[in-house]
Amino acid sequence: VTATPPSTPLPKVGVAVFLLSGSKVLLGKRLSAIGHSTFALPGGHLEFGESFEECATREVKEETGLDIDKTEYLTVTNNVISEKVHVVSIFMRAVPADPSQNPQTLEPEKCDGWDWYEWNNLPKPLFGPLQDMVQSGYNPFPTTAS
Ligand SMILES: CC(C)CCOP(=O)(O)OP(=O)(O)O
Ligand SMILES: [Mg+2]
Ligand SMILES: [Mg+2]
Ligand SMILES: [Mg+2]
Numbered sequence: 314v315t316a317t318p319p320s321t322p323l324p325k326v327g328v329a330v331f332l333l334s335g336s337k338v339l340l341g342k343r344l345s346a347i348g349h350s351t352f353a354l355p356g357g358h359l360e361f362g363e364s365f366e367e368c369a370t371r372e373v374k375e376e377t378g379l380d381i382d383k384t385e386y387l388t389v390t391n392n393v394i395s396e397k398v399h400v401v402s403i404f405m406r407a408v409p410a411d412p413s414q415n416p417q418t419l420e421p422e423k424c425d426g427w428d429w430y431e432w433n434n435l436p437k438p439l440f441g442p443l444q445d446m447v448q449s450g451y452n453p454f455p456t457t458a459s
């Protein structure tokens with residue numbers, strides 16, 4: 314009888330949303346097993362049949378109660394987070410549909426609370442894939458035509 318090798322789980326596909334307000338971005342401290350106690354963008358698993366935009370809109374609404382506008386694809390990253398977790402992250406950007414709306418912590422078991430942070434003064438530690446992007450000097454903000 315040949316032992317079956319331990320199966321390595323398939324990569325996950327996550328959609329993360331840079332929700333922008335002026336020079337600030339919305340972040341929440343994760344309480345899920347993956348990335349526990351690190352600050353991450355709202356977002357989540359891409360579900361069957363969803364477009365990236367549909368997933369972004371759904372996850373932000375589920376997690377923060379906020380409706381979003383001007384959602385657009387930014388970039389993708391490929392991160393092996395641990396020996397059991399490999400995540401392909403689709404990064405989107407968007408703006409709140411109603412700037413006066415405050416985010417709500419709708420999944421307190423997954424997130425310790427949402428706050429707006431200046432891009433040049435982000436909290437630590439950041440969730441792995443986001444930390445890598447920040448470290449690489451990535452700028453999620455629209456470039457205003459000079
Ligand atoms: C980070 C990676 C596991 C992708 C899924 O992100 P997530 O844990 O926020 O997922 P959900 O919001 O869908 O629960
Ligand atoms: Mg979610
Ligand atoms: Mg989800
Ligand atoms: Mg999530």
